[in-house]
Amino acid sequence: ETLDKGLEKSKTTFFSKLSKAVAGKSKVDDDVLDNLEEILVSSDVGVETTLKIITRIEKRVASDKYLGIEELNQILREEIAGLLSETNTGEATEFLVPIQARPYVLMVVGVNGVGKTTTIGKLAYQFKKAGYKVVLGAADTFRAAAIDQLQVWADRVDVPIVRQNMGSDPASVAFDTLQSAVAQNADVVIIDTAGRLHNKINLMNELTKVKRVMQKVVADAPHDVLLVLDGSTGQNAFEQAKQFTAATEVTALAVTKLDGTAKGGVVIGISDQFKIPVKYIGVGEGIEDLQVFNKYEFVDSFFK
Numbered sequence: 001e002t003l004d005k006g007l008e009k010s011k012t013t014f015f016s017k018l019s020k021a022v023a024g025k026s027k028v029d030d031d032v033l034d035n036l037e038e039i040l041v042s043s044d045v046g047v048e049t050t051l052k053i054i055t056r057i058e059k060r061v062a063s064d065k066y067l068g069i070e071e072l073n074q075i076l077r078e079e080i081a082g083l084l085s086e087t088n089t090g091e092a093t094e095f096l097v098p099i100q101a102r103p104y105v106l107m108v109v110g111v112n113g114v115g116k117t118t119t120i121g122k123l124a125y126q127f128k129k130a131g132y133k134v135v136l137g138a139a140d141t142f143r144a145a146a147i148d149q150l151q152v153w154a155d156r157v158d159v160p161i162v163r164q165n166m167g168s169d170p171a172s173v174a175f176d177t178l179q180s181a182v183a184q185n186a187d188v189v190i191i192d193t194a195g196r197l198h199n200k201i202n203l204m205n206e207l208t209k210v211k212r213v214m215q216k217v218v219a220d221a222p223h224d225v226l227l228v229l230d231g232s233t234g235q236n237a238f239e240q241a242k243q244f245t246a247a248t249e250v251t252a253l254a255v256t257k258l259d260g261t262a263k264g265g266v267v268i269g270i271s272d273q274f275k276i277p278v279k280y281i282g283v284g285e286g287i288e289d290l291q292v293f294n295k296y297e298f299v300d301s302f303f304k
């Protein structure tokens, strides 16, 4: 079954589509560029970023006159790596938190269903494995299921969780969580927040209040605001990034469900358009299926 999925995917990857489009061609012409544009857009790179890449390649064609297909591959790789480098300067491969932040407070935002809870669980697992003392805060108090699901992960990873009843004030849960974390000398606090987008003003007010109240306990909290996006939803992910970045200062991205989708291009477009680093990628439902984003590995996989 896994093999089937892999084969299914390989028929539709960026690289396979590109190979098909340039088959029989020896140089980059208008036809190749048109196809490339279509392939980038259908790989969820986004129109703006696609046009940016195409314009740069057009310039190369104009100055080189004869640009071979092999060179096109190389240039594309460089362009994509370059776009990712604007936000991802590091080449981190491990789950590390900044030394100067104790506890390091990570506030997690994102719409329901994108994999927010799962990502928090996987992160808790990785941070714990790396030797950090982790505390979770269930500040998504809007849905009882959200609290229960986070509890399931806390039990699974065996880390403490601070929770209140459904409907209680998210800021109050966040406050309690930070107090508890400080009292326990925790290294990392991960705060789940409500995933509603129906009203931008409400969302903004809620996140702002959670932040303000947390700062009563840890003055520079949150150290990061991590937006979780579903990498298989393409245009929706762009729209959510737009809404959340308007509502709060997002400092990092986690892109989930990059397994089973050939549309990893969303990582390129989102990095470029929002100038926020992708820090983590989700590659499955299991506890180990979260990776620290590495731009070089990503570019390699895009061209396979």
Ligand code: GDP
Binding pocket: 110, 111, 112, 113, 114, 115, 116, 117, 118, 119, 149, 195, 256, 257, 258, 259, 260, 281, 282, 283, 284, 285, 289
């Ligand atoms: P939330 O509503 O945003 O908290 O979403 P959940 O964490 O409950 O995840 C929704 C569904 O997506 C669950 O079935 C997860 O197992 C699944 N999921 C989360 N991350 C990934 C991923 O990286 N890959 C895959 N294939 N599924 C994922």
